[in-house]
Each structure stands twice: as C-alpha cells, then as structure tokens.
C-alpha cells in the first residue's frame with residue numbers, strides 16, 4: 714500500500730539518522746532533499762552550481778526547484794512508500810505535497826516533529842562539522858539555518874496540527890531511544 718511519512722524539525726534534531734533507519738526497516742524510500750541537492754553540488758551539475766551559494770548561506774532553495782526535484786522522484790513510482798526528510802520546509806511546499814500525494818492516492822501516515830533545545834542543536838551541528846566537513850555546518854550558517862527554520866518551517870507545525878497528522882517526538886536521548894519514540898508515535902512496530 715502506498716504511504717508517506719514526513720520528518721519535520723530543526724537542523725541537528727536527528728531527522729536524517731532516524732529517517733534513514735525507519736526507511737530501511739519499513740522498506741520505504743528515504744527522500745532527503747538536502748542529500749539530493751548535495752549530490753548535485755558534488756557532481757557539479759547546473760542545478761548544483763546554482764544552489765551551492767544558497768546552501769552555503771543556509772537559506773532555502775526556491776520552492777519551484779525543490780518541487781520539481783520531489784515530483785521527479787516520486788511521480789513515476791507506481792506504489793510510493795516514501796519518508797520525506799527535510800521536505801516540506803515552507804507552506805507552499807506543504808500544500809504542493811498534499812496535492813501530489815492526493816493525486817498518487819498516497820495517504821500520510823504521520824508527520825514526526827523531532828525537536829531538541831537550540832543549544833543542543835548548535836552543539837551537534839558543530840560536532841558534525843568536524844566529523845563530516847559539511848560546508849554549511851559552520852557557526853554563522855548554523856545560526857542562519859536555525860532562524861530560517863523558525864521563520865519558514867516552524868509554521869508547518871500549525872499546518873499539520875490542524876490536519877491532525879502531527880506527532881511530536883523528543884529528539885534528546887540515545888538514537889535507539891528516539892527511534893522507539895518514533896515507532897510508538899507512528900503506531901508501527903517494525
């Protein structure tokens with residue numbers, strides 16, 4: 714059966730790690746728009762060259778570019794089972810995703826809001842900077858990404874609360890503990 718899950722939350726909350734594990738255990742495709750953009754940048758594609766300065770600043774890539782990417786990834790799937798990680802990030806993206814999922818007859822299992830206190834997020838992102846060397850994990854960009862999250866993505870908490878899809882999960886604790894909270898929030902045992 715076609716189904717979708719959304720991971721929402723600030724940078725550093727652990728969405729990527731958790732989304733990857735849930736996707737592999739549930740047999741879903743993890744769709745991280747950030748990973749797709751970084752892959753374009755690494756390959757030096759036209760899109761990659763266009764978006765690199767945006768990622769380096771920590772701003773959001775324009776909605777139309779993101780929506781084209783997501784559409785290309787899932788519109789051709791006969792029976793989509795997708796975990797969205799880092800998408801949607803604006804109200805326009807959320808509305809477009811609603812339409813896309815309705816057109817593909819794909820119900821939303823839930824929207825997982827993974828949160829942690831801001832200083833913990835900054836600490837984790839600076840730590841990741843040392844380990845992975847992501848060019849947008851420096852302190853100035855991290856602070857901007859958190860501001861952009863609050864201004865543009867946090868309003869989606871209201872959006873998905875109103876539709877009854879939101880499930881809040883505490884992102885503090887061990888990865889295993891957070892994963893268990895995610896499973897019970899979704900009502901799935903895998």
Ligand code: AMP
Pocket residue numbers: 724746747748750767768771772773774775779798799800801802806849858
């Ligand atoms: P992430 O890996 O999800 O933290 O995303 C890294 C960066 O990619 C963000 O700071 C944005 O510049 C860009 N990005 C990723 N997903 C989106 C999206 N859904 N909408 C706009 N920009 C995005």
